[in-house]
Amino acid sequence: MAKTEYEWVDSGSLPEIAEHSEVKHSVIVQYLKQYVKVLTINPSIPNLNLHIVDGFSGGGRYYSPKHKREVYGSPILLHNTIREVEAEINTTSRTKTKLSVNAQFYFIEKKKPVYQCLKDSLCSAGIDINSENIHIINKSFTDAIDPVINSILTHGRGDQRAIYLLDQYGYTDVPIPYLRYIFGTSGKNSEAILTFSTDSIINYLSDSPSYLKGIKKAGLHEVLSLEAINDLKELKQVDSKQTRALIEQSLYDFVWKKSKARFFTPFFIRSDVSNRSYWLVHLSNHPKARDEMVKIHWSFQNSFAHYGGPGLKMLFGFDANLSHLENQLQFDFLFDESAESRTRDALLEGVTEYFSDEPLEIFELISSTCNGSPAHYEQYLDAIYSHLCQKGIKIIGKNGEQRRSRKSLRLDDKIVLERNLTFMF
Secondary structure, eight states, X not given: OOOTTOOOSBTTBOOBXXXXXXXXXXXXHHHHHHHHHHHTOSTTOOEEEEEEEESSOTTSEEEXXXXXXXXXXXXXXXXXXXXXXXXXXXHHTOSSSOOEEEEXXXXXXXXXXXXXXXXXXXXXXXXXXXXXXXXXXXXXXXXXXHHHHHHHHTTSSSOOOEEEEEOOSSSSSSOHHHHHHHHHHSOXXXXXXEEEOHHHHHHTOOOSHHHHHHHHHTTOTTTSOHHHHHHHHHHXXXXXXXXXXXXXXXXXXXXXXXXXXXXXXXXXXXXXXXXXEEEEEEEESOHHHHHHHHHHHHHSTTTEEESSOSSSSOOEEEETTTTSHHHHTTOSEESSHHHHHHHHHHHHHHGGGGOOSSOEEHHHHHHHHGGGOSOOHHHHHHHHHHHHHXXXXXXXXXXXXXXXXXXXXXXXXXXXXXXXXXXXX
């Protein structure tokens, strides 16, 4: 997951990795572990076929000032995580049918010297680069994506499971049409984790030819036209905070809709090096995948934060400097105990907007609102159960049974309003 500021001169000279990037690696590793565990929860499943695409692989190793030692980059972390979770599952939960994770790894690196360092790093980590499941590609992401997708599609019938790790520097190396291409071609079981530098767009807002060229290359010229940019420049002189909010919301709506991914969850990460924010975006077509990613962010208490409130229409973030109290004031929401309480309170009120005289499936309520919320399934169900306790609604199971306890709630249950009830808050 390389950044332009990271330079690999040779395999013996390692760039320093920033703390926020190490946190990002930890999130991705945890998500990949949970991804495999969820898909193989049935102990009778013998195989999981998976494709992992690292679109900006880098040189494979860094020096960590925080830990004062060498650490692995994303290619080795991804490979080792799959082997570790496979061994963990077979040791702890498999007695008869052992699990085999058949993973194909695609490590893409454009720069020739860095590509060579990557191969050296993989070899030094004990990974056989000549293995049929290791594909090291010396091309740009946009040049490599066609052969990669073709390879994925030839490995089996139907939709293949694929995770695309797209840790670009800035916002132009993964043009938005390529996200749409991935989700339209790879199939419904594709997911992407994308970094996207919103601050690069906002801080350098300009009508200069070079800026407009970058916007067009990124596929953002529809939402940031010359006319829109000039209007935003005028507004920025009066209210820079409002300008930032407008651009971020516009990008949120545009990238989500154009990607064709059903679920789009952006978390803000604030670099401890450049003092700039960027998105760590998770895109998928399955609400369970989105739910698992959100729960992982909750597990990093006091690390992730966001600029908005705890309700159903918000954005998320991480600030590497949040250990300093004065910097915490820059954010309104941290994924801590206070945020947990406020999220539940906001959900309690927010979900009522979607209640109507027509029965509403719980799953439909969650899937139609979760893109703008920090909440996971359990928090939604707690809020719905609170309304059940207040006698504001009834919960009816698929066979007509009436739910009465929190434990009994199911995602395919339907919410039915009690007649002539006024919700009070």
